Amino acid sequence: MGEAIMFPISLNYHDLNGAAPRNIKRPDDSWFEEVIDDDLKWSFALNSVLHRGISEYQDIVLLDTKRFGKALVIDGKMQSAESDEFIYHECLIHPALLSHPCPKTVFIMGGGEGSTAREALKHKSIEKVTMCDIDEEVVAFCREHLTANKEAFCNKLLELVINDAKIELEERKERFDIIVGDLADPVEGGPCYQLYTKSFYQHILKPKLNPAGIFVTQAGPAGVFTHQEVFSSIYNTIKQVFKYVVAYTTHVPSFADEWGWVMASDTPFCMEEEKMDKKIQETINGELLYLDGASFHSLTVLNKMVSSSLKNETHVYTEDNARFIHGHGVGKKESV
Incomplete structure (x- = not known):
């Protein structure tokens, strides 16, 4: 935004x-x-x-x-x-975890407010969720003021790490069933645009996935007039690295736009409506407010304009050739 x-x-x-x-x-x-x-x-x-x-x-x-x-x-x-964050976070987390045969370990890049971890921890099979955010003040700020996620922050299955996610993944020996990109949008001077690049996906992130592992990331505005800012490019970049890639979108009212996510793996996804509904009933504690099998399937059916743009996109994110959405991060402001 x-x-x-x-x-x-x-x-x-x-x-x-x-x-x-x-x-x-x-x-x-x-x-x-x-x-x-x-x-x-x-x-x-x-x-x-x-x-x-x-x-x-x-x-x-x-x-x-x-x-x-x-x-x-x-x-x-x-x-x-507060009123609609469940839309974004359910779409970010549950399709990937429901598509995996038995997700036990999750690594979240970003996610400082705690909502992404909260949704991941609803899955009964989860043994560990690692949330890695670069900004300790954001995490402390959210722990104090966003009361909806206090239980998630206190959950014994959550490992909270303050570090650059790129460095953390490079240094870790372990692999994960699911890696999640809950990062800020790529803005000039922001802290995380390098975590959208082909080299990061190929050389750092993908080697940290277990066999049948799944990567999912938020991918920015995805409306008719905004999807070519970063969404189509993130999708195309991930296609260079993974064999199976699925893009999906939905409207988030407080964002004033359609929003996009991209899910990727080298193993085919199983997204049949009935199977997804069955897994929701069997593997998730509590009730999802937004997603079920039919609604997730509908999110993957993109309108003609957006699907055509994704099909024809040629731009690939690199450190020297990134796309940014409108706006500037603190780093850019301080350099002006």
Whole structure:
């Protein structure tokens, strides 16, 4: 999503680092405003700005919104909203785990808010979930303020690691059944665009998957007007590395767009509706709110424009030839 936030002076919030608030304006009402592109903005009304901090890597804000409840914003980009985050996180986690014959180990790249780990831990077969996030302040921020994930953070099956996921995977001897990319979108000056590159997928990530292992990643905006920003390129890059690749999308209201994910393996996926529904009943503790066999199948049926773009995409992510969505990370801002 975009880059700018507008806060009225009257709102009661504090900066975790004690710094003076930035980008303060005086609109008629209290609004969050996100610049999606140079000619497009998305905004919604606030009750208040609850907390704000600036880490070494990212600008972090927790909003209390009128429409979507608590919302986590990083580098000016909507990451997760209380009312609909289950849509994003169910789509990210459950298709991959349900497609695997018996997932026991999961490695999450990013995922600092804890929701991805929460969903993975619902699977009865899970023996260990490793969540690796580069930003300790984001993790601490979310542990304190996002109450929905307190149980996940306390679960004895969760291993929390603060490190660069690329370095962590390189140094680890173990392999995993599932590797998940719950990373921020690739923005110029952001901390993670190199984790979308062909060399990373091929030389670091794939060797850390067990036989029949599955990789799944969030892949950015996937709407009719936005899918060529990064979604089609991420899909094409992953196709260079894995034999079987599935792209799927759905609308996430707080993102104001269709969102995309890509799932990949060297083993064929079993995604029959009835089998998936049976596995949901047998292998998951609790109830999924959004996904079942039929709905997941429908998410993989892309409209003609998007499917054509994915089929014809030629761009491959490299360290020297990356695509970025609109906006800038802390690193870019500091260098200007």
